[in-house]
Amino acid sequence: MIKSLLKQIWNQRKSNLWIFIEMMLVIVLLWYGIDIIYNYECSAIKPKGFDTENVFDITVVCEPKAMQDSVMMSHSTEYMDQIYKLIGSFPGVESECYYQGCVPYTNDNMFEGYSPHSDSTHVVDCYIRYVNADYFKVFRLKEIDGKIDESLWKSGEYPLPALMSKTLSDSLFRNKDAVGKTCFNPYYLGSDRPYTNYKVMAVLSEHKLNDYSKYEPFIYLPISSNIKFWNHIAIRVNPDAIPSFKEKFLKEMPAKLAIGPFHLYEINSYEDMKEAYDIEEGTVNYLNSTYAMIGFFIFNVFLGMLGTFWFRTRKRRSEIALRMALGSSKNGIFTYYICESMLLLIIAALPALVISLNIMHSDLTINTLIDISFLRFIICFVSAFALIMLMIILGIFFPAYRAMKIKPAEALHEE
Numbered sequence: 001m002i003k004s005l006l007k008q009i010w011n012q013r014k015s016n017l018w019i020f021i022e023m024m025l026v027i028v029l030l031w032y033g034i035d036i037i038y039n040y041e042c043s044a045i046k047p048k049g050f051d052t053e054n055v056f057d058i059t060v061v062c063e064p065k066a067m068q069d070s071v072m073m074s075h076s077t078e079y080m081d082q083i084y085k086l087i088g089s090f091p092g093v094e095s096e097c098y099y100q101g102c103v104p105y106t107n108d109n110m111f112e113g114y115s116p117h118s119d120s121t122h123v124v125d126c127y128i129r130y131v132n133a134d135y136f137k138v139f140r141l142k143e144i145d146g147k148i149d150e151s152l153w154k155s156g157e158y159p160l161p162a163l164m165s166k167t168l169s170d171s172l173f174r175n176k177d178a179v180g181k182t183c184f185n186p187y188y189l190g191s192d193r194p195y196t197n198y199k200v201m202a203v204l205s206e207h208k209l210n211d212y213s214k215y216e217p218f219i220y221l222p223i224s225s226n227i228k229f230w231n232h233i234a235i236r237v238n239p240d241a242i243p244s245f246k247e248k249f250l251k252e253m254p255a256k257l258a259i260g261p262f263h264l265y266e267i268n269s270y271e272d273m274k275e276a277y278d279i280e281e282g283t284v285n286y287l288n289s290t291y292a293m294i295g296f297f298i299f300n301v302f303l304g305m306l307g308t309f310w311f312r313t314r315k316r317r318s319e320i321a322l323r324m325a326l327g328s329s330k331n332g333i334f335t336y337y338i339c340e341s342m343l344l345l346i347i348a349a350l351p352a353l354v355i356s357l358n359i360m361h362s363d364l365t366i367n368t369l370i371d372i373s374f375l376r377f378i379i380c381f382v383s384a385f386a387l388i389m390l391m392i393i394l395g396i397f398f399p400a401y402r403a404m405k406i407k408p409a410e411a412l413h414e415e
Contacts, residue, residue, distance in 0.1 A: 023348035030384040043369035049207035050139040052270035066261030079260035092241025097134035105277040126217035146179035146202030159199035168217035309395030
């Protein structure tokens with residue numbers, strides 16, 4: 001059958017040439033559009049390394065004038081401890097923690113560099129968070145190597161315990177087992193903060209700052225046992241209490257949390273923070289514009305391919321009638337034309353595959369969030385091929401179905 005189909009394609013090479021060129025170009029362009037979508041959406045669905053679902057961020061601030069009152073500020077630790085306990089006792093709160101450093105869905109980031117003791121010239125820059133032990137329960141950190149021991153998570157331990165993302169541990173220790181190994185911060189040498197000895201307690205899954213970003217080197221270190229007003233407080237809320245939780249909190253807690261010079265500044269769920277951050281950074285507008293253009297292109301491709309094969313099949317009504325007159329079944333005729341078009345598509349896909357591979361190896365694709373890989377290429381190229389295949393089937397089915405409803409003698413007479 002394949003030999004017969006190839007002969008048929010060759011006999012109609014003049015008319016098939018334009019279809020061949022059209023399909024080849026469309027496959028390449030469609031692959032490129034799908035590759036752009038893959039770059040963003042695949043990044044968005046990848047886990048961040050920590051869980052922000054049902055988690056709220058709380059910010060407490062100090063009155064500017066009160067900061068000049070040394071007597072009042074000497075009791076700031078006691079005030080903040082009361083505030084922290086009141087927040088944790090609010091109905092619906094499962095667990096609470098405080099931290100500083102990189103705050104998710106903001107541009108408040110902190111960077112530091114670390115070197116293994118085995119090679120002081122090898123410095124890896126990374127993002128950092130200083131957290132208390134309750135942070136692990138609130139954000140549900142999961143280790144992939146080693147074990148998090150909350151009893152040792154103290155700023156007074158020596159060596160200071162550290163948690164590293166897999167990206168950082170692989171870079172710092174060159175893909176070797178990191179648990180139990182030590183490193184130091186070369187930027188602190190000769191400074192007033194001589195924390196130069198850190199021991200890896202556990203390795204965490206890969207981390208990123210927000211949904212639309214790459215995995216980055218990340219480290220966690222213990223924070224002081226005394227909460228400060230500049231620390232971010234995070235609470236995990238029971239799913240049943242999520243509806244109207246923020247409204248209840250803002251109604252009941254501002255007066256209670258107004259202790260000393262401190263007061264509640266704001267409370268936001270991390271979902272709301274993500275939405276606001278994406279809008280502020282222009283991510284939403286950019287993605288909407290990009291997807292609208294790609295969608296418009298795919299729609300035009302759909303109309304073009306549908307029209308091409310619809311017109312091509314209608315022109316062959318007499319051929320369909322003749323085949324029916326010679327005893328071919330409707331299913332057999334439909335299968336024949338589908339196979340012929342699929343074979344033509346496969347032939348067009350071969351040069352399209354070469355062109356697409358060259359575009360990928362020339363680094364002309366958008367890979368700001370997801371690195372170039374053979375798997376990514378296969379997924380996007382196969383998706384483009386499948387979409388065009390569906391368009392071709394639709395372009396053949398309806399005109400062929402209508403042509404097969406006409407009696408063979410009538411179709412031949414019209415011809």
